[in-house]
Amino acid sequence: MKKSHLLFFGIITFFVLFSCDKNDNCEAIIPxxxxxxxxxxxxxxxxxxxxxxxxxxxxxxxxxxxxxxxxxxxxxxxxxxxxxxxxxxxxxxxxxxxxxxxxxxxxxxxxxxxxxxxxxxxxxxxxxxxxxxxxxxxxxxxxxxxx
The missing domain is CATH 2.60.40 (Immunoglobulin-like)
Structure with a gap:
């Protein structure tokens, strides 16, 4: 059970970090x-x-x-x-x-x-x-x- 929680937490953390990178990239773009x-x-x-x-x-x-x-x-x-x-x-x-x-x-x-x-x-x-x-x-x- 602990392993599945860790895996779930790891996946959520990955998506949060990945989406933050996307937002940071957008801040660098000047339309x-x-x-x-x-x-x-x-x-x-x-x-x-x-x-x-x-x-x-x-x-x-x-x-x-x-x-x-x-x-x-x-x-x-x-x-x-x-x-x-x-x-x-x-x-x-x-x-x-x-x-x-x-x-x-x-x-x-x-x-x-x-x-x-x-x-x-x-x-x-x-x-x-x-x-x-x-x-x-x-x-x-x-x-x-x-x-």
Whole structure:
């Protein structure tokens, strides 16, 4: 009888220790931010975003009805790009990206919640501009809208 108790206690101890290792591993993992960059370029690869350019950050907005999505503008190597945090975006819905008083594009994201061992995260399955699927550019870590 004592041997079976020891065996049972040993198995329980093993599972407790093993699950603690899994939790410790999760604490070391930092999830990726739910954001991506958008660059707007001309046919020659020049940025069209900037206060001294065609699309001024002060005029650009992203909305859906009365919902306003916060856009962050960053500069890198004399190029301005948009960082979009997408948890506020509703998957499969059209959003108006107003670039200036004359030009508005329609953005649509297909998002998927992925359950992970340590945490769940929101993934971009597809990104559309005016109904056209955009490809993620791994070199610049961004989606590029060609104008």
């Amino acid at each position: 990726a931010e739910p954001a991506f960059n958008i660059r707007i370029l001309d046919n020659e690869g020049n940025s069209l975003i900037g206060e001294n350019n065609i699309y001024k950050p002060s005029e650009i907005s992203l909305t859906r009805g009365s919902q306003i999505i916060n856009l962050i503008f960053n500069d890198d190597n004399e190029e301005t790009y948009i960082t979009l945090y997408y948890p506020e975006i509703e998957s499969g819905k059209d959003y108006q990206l107003k670039l200036n008083n004359e030009e508005t594009d329609i953005l649509n994201l297909e998002l998927k919640n992925i359950e992970g061992e340590c945490f769940d995260f929101l993934s971009v399955e597809a990104f559309y501009v005016n109904g056209i699927a955009m490809q993620f550019d791994n070199d610049s870590y961004s989606y590029i809208i060609q104008k």
